[in-house]
Amino acid sequence: MPARHQRASGILFTGFLVFTLWLTATPAKAEEPLPNQLEGVAIQEHLGEQLDLSIPFTDHNGQAVTLKNYVRGDLPVILTLNYYECPMLCTLVLNSLTKSLGGMDWAPGQNFRIVTISIDPNETPKLAAKKRASHLEELGLGDADWSFLVGTKENIDRVAETVGFGYKYDEDQDQYAHPAAIFFLSPEGKVSRYLYGLDYKPRDVKFALVESSEGRVGSPVDKLVLSCFHYDSSIGAYGPFAFGMMRVGGVVTVVVMAVMLGFFWRRENAESGGLH
Numbered sequence: 001m002p003a004r005h006q007r008a009s010g011i012l013f014t015g016f017l018v019f020t021l022w023l024t025a026t027p028a029k030a031e032e033p034l035p036n037q038l039e040g041v042a043i044q045e046h047l048g049e050q051l052d053l054s055i056p057f058t059d060h061n062g063q064a065v066t067l068k069n070y071v072r073g074d075l076p077v078i079l080t081l082n083y084y085e086c087p088m089l090c091t092l093v094l095n096s097l098t099k100s101l102g103g104m105d106w107a108p109g110q111n112f113r114i115v116t117i118s119i120d121p122n123e124t125p126k127l128a129a130k131k132r133a134s135h136l137e138e139l140g141l142g143d144a145d146w147s148f149l150v151g152t153k154e155n156i157d158r159v160a161e162t163v164g165f166g167y168k169y170d171e172d173q174d175q176y177a178h179p180a181a182i183f184f185l186s187p188e189g190k191v192s193r194y195l196y197g198l199d200y201k202p203r204d205v206k207f208a209l210v211e212s213s214e215g216r217v218g219s220p221v222d223k224l225v226l227s228c229f230h231y232d233s234s235i236g237a238y239g240p241f242a243f244g245m246m247r248v249g250g251v252v253t254v255v256v257m258a259v260m261l262g263f264f265w266r267r268e269n270a271e272s273g274g275l276h
Helices: 003-024 089-102 125-139 153-163 202-212 220-226 242-275
Strands: 056-059 064-066 077-082 113-118 146-150 168-170 175-177 181-185 191-196 229-232 237-240
Touching: 056 125, 077 089, 077 153, 077 202, 089 125, 089 181, 089 202, 113 125, 113 153, 125 146, 181 202, 191 202
Parallel strands: 077 113, 113 146
Antiparallel strands: 056 064, 056 146, 077 181, 168 175, 181 191, 229 237
């Protein structure tokens, strides 16, 4: 088959996978069997599961590392499972995450770290370095704490199984079918939150990090605002929480009343002083 026909076929196949994965993420009136290419391609949430931090990988500099290099007990970690030569879906996931990070007032290395692991065991540190450079350039934060790793199939699968990431290699198309999601780990390496889809809002990413850190990162205001929202597992995002909104409204009311009372008290004292 000519190379241009192979490329066109690959793009059509990838588009089909993206469309089908989108369909599987939305309610359907009648359950239909998935195509063979998508059997087992899904996420089973394993909240609270501990990741084995001794699993070895190779980083974008060609250095031997383990997950312990990134999950150190101090900061939460965003974990993504992609592959660097993915023609479509992985790029969309990573681009969305990069865009979200650009809209936050936090930076990788300050309040959190990011680790991206290739699900293709044939990819190299050179490819990882190239992919990393493109996203760091887009992010515009210099050498941010975002590591891109490669590893053996056995070690990739160990991480994927822990976080519940189901993916599948299609030999005919020489591509991987996989879900669109990012994962959040506690500072100790426990799976704490999932965000799904191709649009990661800065607010949702920040909330997930505050939750994952168990209060170790984020200002008092961040934590107060988070109390207004709850995680909706049906959509993989955060939505307003009525009681939280009421709680914040109560706090605001108290603050406003305190300011007003203070103003009147000062004015009354000033007037009393004038009488004397």
